[in-house]
Amino acid sequence: MATVVQKFGGTSVADAEKIRRAAGRAIKAYNEGNKVVMVCSARGKQTDELIADAHELNPNPSKREMDMLLATGEQQTVSLMAMALDAMGHKAISFNGAQIGMVTDSAHSKARIQSIDAKRVKKQLDNGHIVIVAGFQGVDEKGNVTTLGRGGSDTSAVALAVAIGADVCEIYTDVDGIYSADPRKFPDAVKLEEISYDEMLELASLGAGVMHGRSIEFGKKYHVPIRVRSSLNDNPGTLITDEVPQMEGILVSGATIQKDLAKIGLLGVDNTPGTAAQIFAHLAGANVVVNDIIQVELSPDKANLSFTISHSDLEDAKKAINEIKKEVNCQSVFVREDIAEVSAVGVGMRSHSGVANAMFNALREAEVNVDAITTSEIRISCLVNEDQAERALVAVCKAFELDKPEEERTYNEA
Amino acid sequence: MATVVQKFGGTSVADAEKIRRAAGRAIKAYNEGNKVVMVCSARGKQTDELIADAHELNPNPSKREMDMLLATGEQQTVSLMAMALDAMGHKAISFNGAQIGMVTDSAHSKARIQSIDAKRVKKQLDNGHIVIVAGFQGVDEKGNVTTLGRGGSDTSAVALAVAIGADVCEIYTDVDGIYSADPRKFPDAVKLEEISYDEMLELASLGAGVMHGRSIEFGKKYHVPIRVRSSLNDNPGTLITDEVPQMEGILVSGATIQKDLAKIGLLGVDNTPGTAAQIFAHLAGANVVVNDIIQVELSPDKANLSFTISHSDLEDAKKAINEIKKEVNCQSVFVREDIAEVSAVGVGMRSHSGVANAMFNALREAEVNVDAITTSEIRISCLVNEDQAERALVAVCKAFELDKPEEERTYNEA
Numbered sequence: 001m002a003t004v005v006q007k008f009g010g011t012s013v014a015d016a017e018k019i020r021r022a023a024g025r026a027i028k029a030y031n032e033g034n035k036v037v038m039v040c041s042a043r044g045k046q047t048d049e050l051i052a053d054a055h056e057l058n059p060n061p062s063k064r065e066m067d068m069l070l071a072t073g074e075q076q077t078v079s080l081m082a083m084a085l086d087a088m089g090h091k092a093i094s095f096n097g098a099q100i101g102m103v104t105d106s107a108h109s110k111a112r113i114q115s116i117d118a119k120r121v122k123k124q125l126d127n128g129h130i131v132i133v134a135g136f137q138g139v140d141e142k143g144n145v146t147t148l149g150r151g152g153s154d155t156s157a158v159a160l161a162v163a164i165g166a167d168v169c170e171i172y173t174d175v176d177g178i179y180s181a182d183p184r185k186f187p188d189a190v191k192l193e194e195i196s197y198d199e200m201l202e203l204a205s206l207g208a209g210v211m212h213g214r215s216i217e218f219g220k221k222y223h224v225p226i227r228v229r230s231s232l233n234d235n236p237g238t239l240i241t242d243e244v245p246q247m248e249g250i251l252v253s254g255a256t257i258q259k260d261l262a263k264i265g266l267l268g269v270d271n272t273p274g275t276a277a278q279i280f281a282h283l284a285g286a287n288v289v290v291n292d293i294i295q296v297e298l299s300p301d302k303a304n305l306s307f308t309i310s311h312s313d314l315e316d317a318k319k320a321i322n323e324i325k326k327e328v329n330c331q332s333v334f335v336r337e338d339i340a341e342v343s344a345v346g347v348g349m350r351s352h353s354g355v356a357n358a359m360f361n362a363l364r365e366a367e368v369n370v371d372a373i374t375t376s377e378i379r380i381s382c383l384v385n386e387d388q389a390e391r392a393l394v395a396v397c398k399a400f401e402l403d404k405p406e407e408e409r410t411y412n413e414a
Numbered sequence: 415m416a417t418v419v420q421k422f423g424g425t426s427v428a429d430a431e432k433i434r435r436a437a438g439r440a441i442k443a444y445n446e447g448n449k450v451v452m453v454c455s456a457r458g459k460q461t462d463e464l465i466a467d468a469h470e471l472n473p474n475p476s477k478r479e480m481d482m483l484l485a486t487g488e489q490q491t492v493s494l495m496a497m498a499l500d501a502m503g504h505k506a507i508s509f510n511g512a513q514i515g516m517v518t519d520s521a522h523s524k525a526r527i528q529s530i531d532a533k534r535v536k537k538q539l540d541n542g543h544i545v546i547v548a549g550f551q552g553v554d555e556k557g558n559v560t561t562l563g564r565g566g567s568d569t570s571a572v573a574l575a576v577a578i579g580a581d582v583c584e585i586y587t588d589v590d591g592i593y594s595a596d597p598r599k600f601p602d603a604v605k606l607e608e609i610s611y612d613e614m615l616e617l618a619s620l621g622a623g624v625m626h627g628r629s630i631e632f633g634k635k636y637h638v639p640i641r642v643r644s645s646l647n648d649n650p651g652t653l654i655t656d657e658v659p660q661m662e663g664i665l666v667s668g669a670t671i672q673k674d675l676a677k678i679g680l681l682g683v684d685n686t687p688g689t690a691a692q693i694f695a696h697l698a699g700a701n702v703v704v705n706d707i708i709q710v711e712l713s714p715d716k717a718n719l720s721f722t723i724s725h726s727d728l729e730d731a732k733k734a735i736n737e738i739k740k741e742v743n744c745q746s747v748f749v750r751e752d753i754a755e756v757s758a759v760g761v762g763m764r765s766h767s768g769v770a771n772a773m774f775n776a777l778r779e780a781e782v783n784v785d786a787i788t789t790s791e792i793r794i795s796c797l798v799n800e801d802q803a804e805r806a807l808v809a810v811c812k813a814f815e816l817d818k819p820e821e822e823r824t825y826n827e828a
Binding site: 019053062069072075076099 | 472482487
């Protein structure tokens with residue numbers, strides 16, 4: 001008898017009809033012989049409404065109280081889901097984060113899971129219940145309600161799958177799975193049958209938007225297969241799983257663009273080992289999250305250092321750099337606000353060369369200016385003008401044949 | 415330094431403005447040198463909306479899941495209240511039922527408080543916080559969320575006042591206090607400065623509607639003064655407190671009518687000791703709550719037995735009586751659906767005679783037919799035709815001068 005965790009996001013439980021549809025899916029899995037745990041988010045716009053209620057009273061509410069408020073959204077969904085299952089003739093029981101011992105640290109609004117007491121869930125599964133758990137929330141050691149931040153319900157679901165030893169964690173969403181590129185930007189993108197945790201992590205951090213990175217990290221660490229699939233049909237979706245040898249044959253699994261970036265360059269800073277550390281420590285202190293860093297040596301004494309950040313962090317970053325620029329003998333600072341990043345991701349890059357070259361050729365043929373290049377073991381990223389970003393993505397997708405099923409790609413055979 | 419518990423009902427926290435007003439009241443009490451605990455209900459119509467959401471999915475939802483759902487309403491209010499207090503410059507912290515160890519039995523939807531772990535509340539009070547606690551809810555020993563049923567937030571507030579040794583429990587509501595009669599039915603009713611727990615219990619059980627009986631029982635048992643006052647002004651309201659000797663000088667503190675009653679009569683049942691017990695045990699088994707019982711002996715062998723019930727229990731009661739009528743040799747059953755009960759309540763009745771007589775005279779002069787009479791130590795009740803109920807109330811109020819301040823009543827001096 002297998003155990004399945006099914007996670008339903010806010011749009012999949014937005015109203016009574018959708019709640020019943022999700023309940024029906026859980027019952028189907030149960031009737032196929034599985035033990036079933038559902039992890040649910042808050043209904044539709046509930047969270048936004050609660051945030052608006054909070055801001056009406058306090059423009060800058062305490063994170064502890066905000067967590068206390070928002071956690072009610074998921075608690076409502078799980079109790080309603082249990083009622084729906086009961087009405088459909090099935091034994092069901094709901095739990096909030098506290099009730100399953102979902103203990104986190106005390107970092108309100110972005111807490112990290114420390115432990116889950118799975119006994120209560122397992123006992124109810126053994127009793128034939130479908131168990132419904134509130135996603136996104138936990139409690140710290142003192143019993144304060146915490147939330148896990150963006151994508152938190154995915155993290156709850158995968159962590160719970162780990163804790164109860166589930167065979168798979170299914171993430172139900174409004175798309176059919178993970179695509180080789182965002183179909184809104186590259187309509188010929190194909191759905192992937194499988195993708196490795198590492199590739200998915202790169203795509204998630206680059207803003208692919210389907211799943212949050214932390215849940216994938218959990219899955220990778222504990223080898224829990226994660227299946228992303230549609231709540232609207234029975235298609236198998238995409239399996240996120242451990243890397244298998246045949247994945248190496250696929251050069252590029254997916255491509256993505258990240259917009260709303262800005263780039264800050266520091267020209268002629270001291271070329272000493274501690275300079276970059278000093279600058280990025282200062283930025284971190286200002287809560288600026290730095291994406292890519294590019295350093296070019298000008299002379300034994302001087303270097304140009306540039307980095308990209310979210311556009312929303314730009315003002316904080318400029319302020320932080322102005323505070324520190326004299327200390328690192330920076331000769332001048334420049335800012336580019338119209339930057340995007342186009343990336344190709346694939347574990348096949350580990351064993352194949354020529355991927356970077358193919359990507360640059362594609363961008364040159366599409367007359368896209370490449371401002372800078374950064375790479376990781378399984379990713380190549382190019383900074384481009386924001387108004388050329390969509391064109392760049394299409395060029396990269398075509399170059400790596402991301403509009404064809406993997407087995408039909410000529411590049412992979414090369 | 416005194417400790418005050420302030421309870422705010424749903425109408426007193428219905429929107430942002432009202433939440434701020436309630437917060438302002440807590441701050442005022444704090445600035446006057448008190449430690450302050452607020453107990454809050456769900457906002458305005460929240461509970462009704464959640465019940466509608468539930469019924470859309472399940473016409474008969476499990477009580478456990480209903481409690482899980484409804485408890486979110488209070489949790490939302492307390493976190494929002496904490497945010498409002500913070501915005502107004504005051505340290506505040508919110509707790510739900512589980513977090514203050516409000517442990518109840520497992521009777522979902524009507525749970526009874528078993529214990530409260532007051533340490534966490536006291537610690538935060540000592541730290542200078544205004545502490546805000548979700549009313550109406552608790553957890554059972556297994557951590558399941560429970561609710562206390564109608565008037566539950568009043569009960570939470572008084573129980574918490576007991577647990578932390580508060581000096582007073584203030585119940586904020588939309589009326590100025592407890593009146594000698596319902597001002598909608600007797601506009602000249604006067605506000606009472608004080609009333610004893612026993613009198614308030616009689617008035618509560620008779621449907622005076624301001625406070626639920628269980629909270630008054632708590633206050634009586636543990637001698638916690640309860641002050642019922644308006645959330646809209648600074649009037650002192652009415653103090654519900656232990657009986658003091660001067661209360662005995664007041665013959666009748668209040669009068670009330672209870673409508674929507676029905677009366678069932680069993681004619682010629684066996685006049686044996688076990689018959690009534692048998693009948694009422696059977697009614698209790700059918701979850702029918704019996705108000706007043708009137709038994710008249712017809713002969714050594716036979717008696718007439720009648721009782722009143724809420725109109726909403728009538729069908730269940732009729733069914734139960736039909737099941738048992740042969741066993742008790744009932745000769746016939748009659749039902750009156752148009753019954754109301756008018757009552758006068760006052761601890762002074764304990765030591766004064768003639769109250770019943772004055773009441774009957776008043777009703778006779780008002781041409782009200784009295785169907786039956788029941789009494790307790792501090793209460794006289796008459797069953798009357800429902801369409802004469804308002805007239806009966808006015809007559810009783812005038813007879814006992816409930817339109818005058820207590821010290822001006824001539825009757826009391828007699």
